[in-house]
Amino acid sequence: MFTGIIEALGTIRALSPKGGDVRVYVETGKLDLADVKLGDSIAVNGVCLTAVELPGDGFWADVSRETLACSAFIDLKAGSKVNLEKALTLSSRLGGHLVSGHVDGVGEVLSREDKARAVQFRIRAPRELAKYIALKGSITVDGTSLTVNAVNGSEFELCIVPHTLGETIMADYRPGRQVNLEVDLLARYLERLLLGDQAAEPKASGLTESFLAENGYLKH
Structure with missing residues (x-):
């Protein structure tokens, strides 16, 4: 989880195809990596990535085909500037709002x-x-x-x-x-909750005006 409060600007230094997806190297600038370990999450332009290597002035991460298809990450190239935020901890101040790092x-x-x-x-x-x-x-x-x-x-x-x-x-x-x-x-969770038992049905279509009216949420 993240807060949406950007901690530093980073720079994409390398993008390397690997096994059908991409491995990316992000130079992290003023972002303090002293408390970051292998496997920790860092949001890059809102995309939650896992640090798989920590060479000192940045980190390497793998970007899946799914992430490339569902985000603007595919537009990045070497030299692109990016927003960076380390994952939220229980002692962090929630200055923004709860952010999952999963691009919609x-x-x-x-x-x-x-x-x-x-x-x-x-x-x-x-x-x-x-x-x-x-x-x-x-x-x-x-x-x-x-x-x-x-x-x-x-x-x-x-x-x-x-x-x-x-x-x-x-x-x-x-x-x-x-x-x-x-x-x-x-x-997103409120929409799912309002579906009630219908949420368990295959291919639940989500909230519609007719559903809301039938269940008393809208007045005719």
Whole structure:
């Protein structure tokens, strides 16, 4: 688990095909690796990776085909800057929100606009994720815990303050950029819980308007 509070900017130094997937070397910059052991988790742009080698100034990790297919990780190359966060501990301060490090989908930056000293981004999420994105709710973009400022269908807006721009890769965002999205963990579990016994049925379709009406959640 993570908090979505980025601890450091890292750099992809190597991407090596290995057995059908990819092994990646991440130089971790100011991230303190003193307490990191082999097998520990580090989020890279919101993707939870396992450290398999620790040469000193970074770590090697394996990236599966599944991760490559479900995230914007495939767009990274040697020299790419990435957001880094070590896994949450019981003594950590939860400054953001609970983040699993499991990317739900890839979004696209549609626009960037200066708002005084802040920057407003408009991002389009995959249609299937739109129901989890709520006004003033939390969303994770490339591993960064953020508050949704506006929602219009599958598009949402974020207002990013100078500190966040300076401490994350968001300063480099331009229209057309692909970003990793993870929706609020609680929203996903709430959807499953509301299905009740139907959740055990094969190919449960999830919440629909008809299901909510039949079970008294909507008034006609």
